[in-house]
Amino acid sequence: MSEQFLPIVIIGAGFSGVLMAVELRKRNIPFVVIEKSEGIGGTWFENTYPGAGCDVLSTLYSYSFAQKPDWSRRFAPHSEIRAYLEECAERYDIRRHIRLGTEVVGARYVAEARRWDVALSNETEIKARAVVFAVGQLNRPSIPSFRGRERFSGVEFHSARWRHDHDLTGKRVAVVGSGASAIQFLPHVAREAKQVILFQRSPNWIIPKNDRLYHEREKRLRKHVPLLMRLQRAWEYLQLELSFPAFLKDSKKGRKWEEACKAAIASAIKDPVLQDAVTPDYPAGCKRVLLSDDWFPTLARDNVQVVTSSIAEFGPSGLLTDDGVSHPVDVVIYATGFETRQVLAPIPIEGARSLSLQDAWQPHPHAYLGVTVPDFPNAFIMYGPNTNLGHGSIVFMLECQARYIGQAIAKVQDAASRAVAPKRHVTQRFNADTQARLSRTVWGANCSSWYKGADGVIVNNWSSTMLRYWWKLRRFKARDYDQW
Template identity: 85%
Template sequence: MSEQFLPIAIIGAGFSGVLMAIELRKRNIPFLVIEKSEGIGGTWFENTYPGAGCDVLSTLYSYSFAQKPDWSRRYAAHSEIRAYLEECAERYDVRRDILLGTEVMAARYISSAKRWDVALSNGQTFKAQAVVFAVGQLNRPSIPEFRGLEEFSGVAFHSARWRHDCDLTGKRVAVVGSGASAIQFLPHVAREAKQVILFQRSPNWIIPKNDRILREGEKRLRKHIPLLMRLQRAWEYWQLELSFPAFLKDSTKGRKWEEACKATIASTIDDPQLRDALTPDYPAGCKRVLLSDDWFQTLARDNVEVVTSPIGEFCPSGVTTVDGVSHSIDVVIYATGFETRQVLAPIPIEGASKRRLRDAWKPHPHAYLGVAVPDFPNAFIMYGPNTNLGHGSIIFMLECQARYIGQAIGRLRRKKSVAIAPKRPVTRSFNADTQARLSRTVWGANCSSWYKGVDGVIVNNWSSTMLRYWWMLRRFQARDYDQW
């Protein structure tokens, strides 16, 4: 096993990791980005299912300092987003400091040396002054444990591990789950497969996406008049920012979303039983509000069936639901989301007191400003607990975090303090305020969602506006941290 010293280790090469690398390059701080996949992109490298794309406008789902005038559509597809990240890594000269195909097996803080030991899958161990965890929240597929699953003789895979070698033409395909990935790939599957059976646990509020290909004239205008592109981005930012009140309980905007969804269902679905099955019984926003232009039209196809009875067990030829009905199936595609409640798992992370992060985070993950945890010195998180959004672009939040963490690391490099971690009282106060604000939002309503922990505490979403988050992270405050 070889050992090397590394000033800053960044774990993950998706939007967060590349952004953090650019921030440190700007500050002339040496770093290494460690990525378990064979390519840059994070979730956009791993998710290659048909129709994969973003539900945030392309102008906002990109770095503010690296605007792209020639997006092909209003909402970019995964391949274009991944290409954009590759281009940014090259343009800002961080590609040469990204180690691909190497997984972090463990990270341990050594109090006596005031450093982190980062063990890699290739047998190396890096000794780092600081670690930035930029692994995101959507990287570990979640697959339910169904009885008899090992007996199924067909093909089964998760949407995030799409089997491109599996020809669906003429097949009977089961799609388990009706969330954000299903509404993107199921329309494509329905055009190929003989039959599609959607096993739906609960319906979603879905509003029109209004996606379209961008005209060449629009691209030329944005390329030759950069101010126009900046103004468009600013307009779109404020349109989303001003929609935050829709996520407060009993909001008027939320009811308008519900009305729009119901109107689309009424105009596309003739079967009254199917209409009822596709209409949620919880307030809009409690789960993620989804965008689609062809979801309900797809479910109205003759070769698509929606089943609301839960799966009871698998057998060699298919599944039987709890109501006793058997369904013959050739292929199962899981659209069951990701393990989002255990942030940073499964990496074993050990802090100053030799306590594992997963133990420190019981009963649920929490962090000061979503970026730092008491007793874990010189460790920072991108897209950490309570930093997800329901109303805007996560890229904005990541840029706030990158600047803040860059300031903190810059302070470390100037040796004004050798090790820092947020104070416990400050962290407790921040999280108490966050949860109090979240209690006034629709995310706390009676529905199950990936926003919540098993105890009902909202562990993923930010509690307020993007502007407020920017204000809180605009300047690193040393007084909020213990220093050694």
């Protein structure tokens, strides 16, 4: 096969990878999708814990071109989202291009041939015209290095690797962490376990989710009158977009979120000590604002205890906190999030001039429009640095990226311009503007979050509205790129 007709390699078969495959298929560009898991869905394939679901409205957490009129709830459960992605892969004839159970173990740019050599876990290699990294940011579980953890004789697992074979009925369960996954699974665990001890490092601002089942009449209307579904989606998009100012420093909307959270605490919890323990001391939005209708009532249950002291070490039969208290437990569930600050790790990626992406991204990850990196020709990232949202749907951002990358790849199909990488000064200007805008947001306040790197630089979040991101990526501008 000539270099001109080498396929595009898409790494990952979650929301990003399936979307990118649809875009390339629409353009009649050959591609192959490599997925390390045994199924389609990405994080929705791997996260199967009780209560797993989305905190973005179902109508927006779906592709604009593949609307689903019969979502069961306002906020879809994980099984339904995964089934939706499977359906899209079938409908758009993507499945036959996906290699499941295969992991990418390295990618190297060969400058003289203007191609990427992508090494796979089965000891084979794919020569590619371009590579699209669609691996997401929430796929590598993070577990802190607790002293003595190896001595614990009970069962332990991360929420993203749920042990469905282990019955929690009647067990004493420790939940380490109180983030987005914990607020979904802990209410389910509390209804089964004898005792649940929540080890909370810091509380979160949690506002009512107002979730509910959709009535059959609503589903029928959306199915038979598609305009209603489009209007609902547009209205919900507008509502989320108008909430962005809440993430600016000293915003009134942010204070309203705090008031809503405090009202929910006061309504569900009567113990003033517990009320104080679950009330954050930082501005709303500094960390991810969470949605739940049953979190605070669960914390008020007789069989649930909230511990705010730090874990000092593990013992054979439980955990010891730094206040000297021993907590006997049978099971430890880690709700400690994911490795998000080292984007694309642990894949070794080598660009032009033998430059590794790890070195190029010192001191922190950055990319032009969150999509391309200087000295890495024909390499594209979906859900890359500074493209996460606090207020909207990441699927909207992914659609912007897929169209932009599709335009870029169509450009390099021309033999006169086989490879492109963003100009260094263009990238630097974009990142300087992004960080300047981010400095005016609440994400830079004094709290620890997965949005920021160790140096305090915000490496994950987009700095403005979804509309502004769409505007910047509406068309690929060759003048911003070096031709290789």
